Amino acid sequence: MKVSKLFSMLVTLVLITSLFVGCSGNNVPNSSITEPAPSTSTEPAPSTSDENDGYEEGTSETDDIVNTTSAEKVILVVSFGTSYNQTRHLNIGAIETAIQNAYPDYQVRRAFTSQIIIDKLAKREKLTIDSVREAMDRLVLDKVKEVVVLPTTVMNGFEFHDVIAEVGQYTDKFESLKIGTQLLASDDDYDKVAEVLVAETSHFRSEDTAIVLMGHGTEHEAGVTYTKFQETLNAKGYTDYLVGTVEHGIELDDIREMLSSMNAKKVVLRPLMIVAGDHANNDMAGDEEDSWKVILEQDGYDVEVVLEGLGQIEGIQDLFISHVKDTIDSESVSTTPAAAAVGIAANRIESGTYSIEVESDASMFRIVDCQLTVNESGMNAVMTLSGQGYGALYMGSTEEAVADKDNQHIFTLVDEKHSFTIPVEALDRGISCAALGLKSGNWFDHTIVFRSDNIPADAFMSAQIDAELTGGSGKASVESPATLLYKDGQNFAQIVWSSPNYIYMLVDGIEYLPINVDGNSSFEIPVKLDTDMTVVACTVAMGSPKEIEYNLYFDSSSVK
Structure with missing residues (x-):
């Protein structure tokens, strides 16, 4: 109880002292x-x-x-x-x-x-x-x-x-x-945030007041967010609001120039950040000579600082x-983009350079351009990402990338974006690609798919592949090797049976008719490599049509 009374007396003394100091008229900021x-x-x-x-x-x-x-x-x-x-x-x-x-x-x-x-x-x-x-x-x-x-x-x-x-x-x-x-x-997000912030700061608005929103700033291409938000405010008629950044954007000197063309006598500073943390407390509201508050005070403005983050606003x-x-309500993130298990290698594509698309498993690891070169030695791609967030790529896992520095691919700068020249094993199948984030210094695993869709159809060459047939009575057979074709991102094989009596085949429930009139029955069907395929073939060798189940196996290592 004595301690409590002593504390109360001390508080009272401090308040009385501050009252007299406040009335003295000296050092008022x-x-x-x-x-x-x-x-x-x-x-x-x-x-x-x-x-x-x-x-x-x-x-x-x-x-x-x-x-x-x-x-x-x-x-x-x-x-x-x-x-x-x-x-x-x-x-x-x-x-x-x-x-x-x-x-x-x-x-x-x-x-x-x-x-x-x-x-x-x-x-x-x-x-x-x-x-x-x-x-x-x-x-x-x-x-x-x-x-x-x-x-x-x-x-x-x-x-x-x-x-x-x-x-x-x-x-x-x-x-x-x-x-x-x-x-x-989205555009709707920009509109809503603009209205929320204006409503939140409406009591500051007057003819001689400018409201400055301070964002962090970034070297990332997403830094255009600040410019777009300023444009959104202007389009709504809120021209007394200015958007600036601590760095890499519209910095304080730019804001000072804008303020000089306005009739503002007072400036309200507020963070355009989720939290009012270190940047808000020091870069914006600090008492050091390089803080926004101090510099604008020296410029003659009456400055009021609002140390409130966006996160505490109900509208946000x-x-x-x-x-x-x-x-x-959206779809779940897929493990890898859909693609054939094996894809297509360089030995089945005519030599040349092709502009192709590349799918990625992450929206922020986005490939905006890819030039694929095919020649006798294989395939290489000059792949350009959407920005400058990654400094190196490795065709493999993050663990392999850390252990194999000699095969890391370093970027070159092309039109303010990072571009990489990398080897390509195959098209139309998921390929592991590790990426080194420049900001974090960490490697991240990704899966990418080099798509064949934009390559002309006549650029794909036919090949030969070993075909093995099992099942049925054991009497039927198919020619091996079989002709292997590539269409619309899918392997097709021309199956030639040992008799002319087959009238249709069923693959995954879809009916395929013969592609020939004379000779042994021939079909062109979609195939999966390196896996047992169950197919049905209908024969009239016994008089009436009879469906028989078979297994086909195509060995990708035999392609030539």
Whole structure:
């Protein structure tokens, strides 16, 4: 009780002292900072201690999400993360809570992409937060059946790309795996976010006030997101809003130039980021000489700073919830693109250079151009990716890539995109391709398919392949080797029977008629190589038609 009274007296003394100092009129700054507003969520406020107010250090009730239980359906919310306790609670925690309330049949889990933040929280707060890989491994270990992954990134830049690459390695581990989009994914998203932010900051708007939204910035091609968002605001008539970035974009000097052409006397700074973390607190609102607040004050503006992340805005939470709905309604991520098991090699294609398409198992590992060269020594492709996120490729697994540095393929810069010259084993089948992420420094496994669709039909050469027939009475046979053709991404074999009495064949339930009139019965049927194929052939050798089941086997190693 004595300690409590003494503490109360000290607080009273401090308040009285501050009152007199405040009335003195000295050292009054021309800026103000709006701290994060209380969450509209029903969650309790962050915990505090005697040493700090809970803003930066400590944990909150929303951090309890790391304590997972068994579940069949999980929504994994993936965020960059922040070590600031209150903004983690009000933004990341609020998004997670809103999604959990919207989808009570799912368990919501958390993963961070920043290992630095994960390590800092583990050391400082003893708070264990999974990385994406750890979270996915835990889902497998927990035997979760349905997984929805929601990245909370603003754009589909490097961070989003890395999430997709890591998650994509688990496509065969669950009954269903679906991956959501970033905040600003569609034109409708841009419209909604613009209206939400304007409504959130409407009380600041006046003729002499400019509202500046500070994003992070990126070297990734997705950096055009900031420009598009500015264009969206302008198109709606919100020309008193400016969008800038900490780096790699519309930086502070550009913003200062724009402000000089306006009649603004006051500037409101607000982060265009999911959380108001280090960049918001230091680069934007800090007291160092290079912070946006300090520099704009020196320019003569009255500056007000809003330290609130996008995640604590209900309209932003609602938009993420709608993204979850769209993801749940979408198709599950396939393990590999559909393709024939063996595909087609160089020895069956005329020499030349062909412009072809390449399918990828991940939207962010996107191939925008591929020039395939075929010659006597094999096939090579000059393959151009959609941006500059990857620095090297290896035709194989990540483990093989790390161990085999001599066969890593380094990029060349073509039209501001990374291009790679790589060997191609075959077309129309899944091929393992490891990619080195420049930002993370990690290798990621992918599966790609070089498509043959754009190659002219007359460029495919016929070949010979050994054919083996078993089944039936053992009396029938087919000619071997058989002629092997390639059409529309599929192998076809010309089957010549040992008698003229076969009137049709059935392959996967589809009827094929003879391609000849005289001589032994001949058919052209689609075939699978290196596997036992069950077919049905109808013969009239015994008078009435009789269907007989056979097995055909075509050995790909015998192709010549």
